[in-house]
Amino acid sequence: MLRQSPGGAYPFAMTTKGIRLHLDRVQKAFCTWITGLFLLVDQTRNQRDVLVNGADHLFSDIRVVSAGDLRVNAAVTNDPIGMLASAFNLAIGRFRRFIQNRNSVFGIL
Secondary structure: OEEEOOOOOOEEEOOHHHHHHHHHHHHHHHHHHHHHHHHHHHHHHHHHHHHHHHHHHHHHHHHHHHOOOOOOOOOOOOOHHHHHHHHHHHHHHHHHHHHHHHHHHHOOO
16 A cells, blocks of 8 residues: 655655655755755855954954054955955055145155
8 A cells, every 4th residue: 555755745655665765765865954054054164264364354454553554455355354454445545645645745754
């Protein structure tokens, strides 16, 4: 006699062979799901590490500028931290030009 699984997707004979076949399919589906989950966790960790490292470098550059060194140019990457670094570079560049203009107006070198 043929019966269907609760979802109706797998018709199996209610024999030992049919049950084993069903369990094999469930096991494969579960293993595929677990593998995908682990891959997502690894990708998330890698993305987190990239963002944290980028933020650390940007904070280091900010500390250098806060100590008075305007020669800093933060590394720009293709992520949200890179966007911040680009804005930081723009602001520091404008400030650097402002200081140069001020010094040239007052004759300070």
